[in-house]
Amino acid sequence: MRIQLFLAAGIVLLTQCTPREKAALPGPVAIIPEPAQRQTGSGYFEINAQTVIQLAADTGNVAGVARYLGELLSGASSFQVPVKKVETFTTGHAIHLRLIPGQPAESYSVTVSPDVINLEASDAAGLFYAVQSLRQLLPAAIETKDHKNATWTVPAVTLRDAPRYAWRGMHLDVSRHFFSTDFIRTFIDRMALYKFNTLHWHLTDDQGWRLEIKRYPQLTQAGGWRTLNNQDSVCLAKAKTDPTFALPEKFFRTSEGQRQYGGFYTQEEVRDIIAYAQQRMITIVPEIDMPGHMLAAIQAMPTLTCTDQSSWGKLFTTPLCPCEETTYKFIEEVLSEVADLFPGPYLHIGADEVDEATWITSGTCAAMMKQEGLKTARDLHGYFVNRARQIVQRLGKKPIGWDEVLDSNADSSLTVMYWRGWVKDAPAKALTRGHTLIMSPTSHCYFDYQPDQTSLKHTYFFNPVPEGVTPEAEKKLIGVQANIWTEYIPTEARLDFMTMPRMVALAEVAWSRQKDWESFEERMNIHYARLDALGVHYRLPDIPDLPQHVVFTDTARIALAIPNGITALRYTTDGTQPDSTATLYEKALMLDTTTTLKMVSYGAHGRAGNTYTIRYEKQTYLTGVTPGGATPGLACAYYPSHGSYRSVEKFVPADRKTVVRVPAVTIPAVATATDGFGLAFTGYISVPEKGIYTFYLSSDDGSVLKIGNRLVVNNDGEHGDREISGQVALDKGMHPIDLRYFDGGGGKSLTLLYEGPGIAKQAIPAAALMSP
Numbered sequence: 001m002r003i004q005l006f007l008a009a010g011i012v013l014l015t016q017c018t019p020r021e022k023a024a025l026p027g028p029v030a031i032i033p034e035p036a037q038r039q040t041g042s043g044y045f046e047i048n049a050q051t052v053i054q055l056a057a058d059t060g061n062v063a064g065v066a067r068y069l070g071e072l073l074s075g076a077s078s079f080q081v082p083v084k085k086v087e088t089f090t091t092g093h094a095i096h097l098r099l100i101p102g103q104p105a106e107s108y109s110v111t112v113s114p115d116v117i118n119l120e121a122s123d124a125a126g127l128f129y130a131v132q133s134l135r136q137l138l139p140a141a142i143e144t145k146d147h148k149n150a151t152w153t154v155p156a157v158t159l160r161d162a163p164r165y166a167w168r169g170m171h172l173d174v175s176r177h178f179f180s181t182d183f184i185r186t187f188i189d190r191m192a193l194y195k196f197n198t199l200h201w202h203l204t205d206d207q208g209w210r211l212e213i214k215r216y217p218q219l220t221q222a223g224g225w226r227t228l229n230n231q232d233s234v235c236l237a238k239a240k241t242d243p244t245f246a247l248p249e250k251f252f253r254t255s256e257g258q259r260q261y262g263g264f265y266t267q268e269e270v271r272d273i274i275a276y277a278q279q280r281m282i283t284i285v286p287e288i289d290m291p292g293h294m295l296a297a298i299q300a301m302p303t304l305t306c307t308d309q310s311s312w313g314k315l316f317t318t319p320l321c322p323c324e325e326t327t328y329k330f331i332e333e334v335l336s337e338v339a340d341l342f343p344g345p346y347l348h349i350g351a352d353e354v355d356e357a358t359w360i361t362s363g364t365c366a367a368m369m370k371q372e373g374l375k376t377a378r379d380l381h382g383y384f385v386n387r388a389r390q391i392v393q394r395l396g397k398k399p400i401g402w403d404e405v406l407d408s409n410a411d412s413s414l415t416v417m418y419w420r421g422w423v424k425d426a427p428a429k430a431l432t433r434g435h436t437l438i439m440s441p442t443s444h445c446y447f448d449y450q451p452d453q454t455s456l457k458h459t460y461f462f463n464p465v466p467e468g469v470t471p472e473a474e475k476k477l478i479g480v481q482a483n484i485w486t487e488y489i490p491t492e493a494r495l496d497f498m499t500m501p502r503m504v505a506l507a508e509v510a511w512s513r514q515k516d517w518e519s520f521e522e523r524m525n526i527h528y529a530r531l532d533a534l535g536v537h538y539r540l541p542d543i544p545d546l547p548q549h550v551v552f553t554d555t556a557r558i559a560l561a562i563p564n565g566i567t568a569l570r571y572t573t574d575g576t577q578p579d580s581t582a583t584l585y586e587k588a589l590m591l592d593t594t595t596t597l598k599m600v601s602y603g604a605h606g607r608a609g610n611t612y613t614i615r616y617e618k619q620t621y622l623t624g625v626t627p628g629g630a631t632p633g634l635a636c637a638y639y640p641s642h643g644s645y646r647s648v649e650k651f652v653p654a655d656r657k658t659v660v661r662v663p664a665v666t667i668p669a670v671a672t673a674t675d676g677f678g679l680a681f682t683g684y685i686s687v688p689e690k691g692i693y694t695f696y697l698s699s700d701d702g703s704v705l706k707i708g709n710r711l712v713v714n715n716d717g718e719h720g721d722r723e724i725s726g727q728v729a730l731d732k733g734m735h736p737i738d739l740r741y742f743d744g745g746g747g748k749s750l751t752l753l754y755e756g757p758g759i760a761k762q763a764i765p766a767a768a769l770m771s772p
Contacts, residue, residue: 030526033511041156043114049079050093078148107162143533167479168510169198175205176486178263192280194507206295223296224264244494289350291320306362313355322384323365339395352402382408422748427466431473439464440481449720453542460505493537500538528565540609551727559588568602624733630770639678648740665752681739683771691757698723700747
């Protein structure tokens with residue numbers, strides 16, 4: 001269901017959609033990712049005490065899949081569902097598992113009739129995905145292990161499917177905050193449910209070394225534990241009002257009288273997790289990040305740097321020294337154990353965010369650069385990446401690096417993982433150079449970025465294919481991945497909130513070729529009950545299309561549609577934060593004065609969900625102006641700050657370098673070559689009719705829009721790409737516009753759209769923008 005916003009005679013009206021839309025839901029058939037082909041039949045198959053799982057005698061390689069299905073059904077039932085190898089399949093309460101050679105990898109079909117369930121696939125992985133689709137056809141109660149049903153019914157349906165991409169990944173950083181082996185298994189189970197097949201396990205970084213290396217026990221003895229850092233302090237401060245930020249007590253220890261926080265995984269624990277993942281068709285890709293992000297190792301072994309010291313530079317920590325053979329000896333010995341431990345084909349070497357200052361001042365590096373004919377620090381970075389790549393390949397693995405490897409012309413045998421969303425040409429460059437490519441850009445795939453009411457749809461409409469890439473080059477694009485960096489994610493509940501349901505949306509991006517947002521939204525509404533049964537502390541669904549700022553000139557009537565997954569909505573109108581004792585929303589509200597409405601949603605078991613603050617502002621229409629000598633375009637002042645700005649309020653007049661003319665709100669060429677700057681756009685906007693106009697300001701990092709003397713959108717502060725909307729009542733004619741934006745270093749994203757009387761949401765046309 002969605003909210004529709006009407007502006008008529010100065011009244012804001014929010015209404016619920018018609019029952020006809022709800023009737024279009026596909027009933028119990030709600031598969032995510034959506035299968036390529038789906039045909040609903042008549043009747044249902046009943047799973048009961050007589051049901052048996054049958055597999056042919058020659059399909060021993062899928063026996064594990066059959067056992068998995070048997071355990072799933074038996075664990076939630078008052079009866080056992082046995083697995084039997086048979087020479088001939090029988091009907092009547094039977095579930096058949098069989099391989100069909102010659103089909104595309106990981107493809108499958110599910111056929112449910114009242115007499116039998118047939119699960120067929122090209123390989124064991126495909127058969128496992130057929131089981132996951134069957135699982136989603138069953139009621140959500142199948143996920144509740146203490147539920148003891150006597151029967152289960154499965155609707156008659158035929159599904160045929162195959163994945164779009166071979167790499168369907170989730171990344172999990174356990175270095176900033178540690179997570180238990182039990183939770184890693186739980187996370188793997190959630191990935192399996194939605195047909196992900198790759199867990200990128202970020203095991204080492206500045207804040208912690210989490211993997212036992214027997215050759216170097218000091219890496220975990222010292223690097224696995226820390227005294228609390230600045231990120232921990234932020235979490236502790238937030239935990240005062242939100243317990244999901246509290247540091248888990250189970251990850252503290254006392255060593256030599258000092259309280260320390262952390263943990264690590266023994267190699268035996270890792271082997272158990274790998275085996276668990278293999279049973280669920282998930283490959284684990286370990287990452288040992290180098291040469292930067294190595295502080296946890298360097299503090300235990302400072303001679304690994306060019307200065308024999310461990311410290312922070314301007315932005316990042318001191319990296320490994322690329323000019324000493326002892327560095328490569330250390331890398332080879334560490335990666336040898338990693339390669340022996342992880343059976344998958346890939347090993348990730350990081351290679352991102354390297355502070356090269358100590359390299360440039362090193363006499364050893366100067367001599368080596370001269371010997372090797374290297375000119376710059378980037379060349380030295382490329383030299384290191386090439387040496388690390390060769391070590392990985394000698395160990396029989398395929399190396400992966402973050403997209404910084406492209407800055408130094410890495411060998412094409414290195415798989416590139418694209419993350420820097422602001423480096424727009426990097427994916428096409430990787431494919432053109434012949435690299436295998438995995439798409440995980442900040443713009444859509446960084447799940448540590450705070451979600452809001454636009455995040456789920458934004459993730460769903462991610463297009464992994466770079467612009468301008470030929471069909472032949474596109475064949476090297478092997479998949480997509482979401483990244484979870486845990487600087488401010490210390491608990492399982494917080495990680496749930498940040499990843500779900502965005503993870504479900506990305507599953508469909510990675511698997512399905514077609515996109516249908518309304519269908520996905522309907523299916524997702526059904527899946528919230530399954531997530532509840534699994535105990536997932538997901539971000540509750542949002543009140544649909546809820547604005548952040550509403551302007552009215554007479555009265556405002558607020559009628560909200562409450563989506564599935566929300567059991568209660570409570571609110572205040574006096575500026576205080578609502579809680580479980582606040583007024584329960586039960587009927588439409590009427591406003592005739594400027595009011596700040598604050599709301600909090602509640603889900604299953606009384607779990608508090610999303611909070612909303614909406615400013616309902618009563619305005620008169622701003623009178624237009626008649627500027628003299630105005631011509632098309634806006635004036636744009638450029639402030640090169642080198643990343644020092646953290647708010648548009650901090651622009652320093654003395655920093656202003658130049659003023660350029662731009663045809664629209666866009667980042668001018670003068671700013672695209674630098675990281676960290678401010679822009680101030682000034683001029684006039686012409687509106688064709690008297691009415692209430694909505695402006696949508698999207699940016700990474702902060703931006704603020706004013707029209708006339710009114711603040712319309714405040715999207716200030718450091719953040720990822722996000723859209724904030726605001727409204728203003730305008731008379732027909734010209735109105736002063738002032739828009740400020742800062743890039744804190746990296747994002748470089750700015751878009752302004754509007755809508756109004758007779759104007760659908762769109763970019764502001766150039767003809768409507770003028771300045772003296």
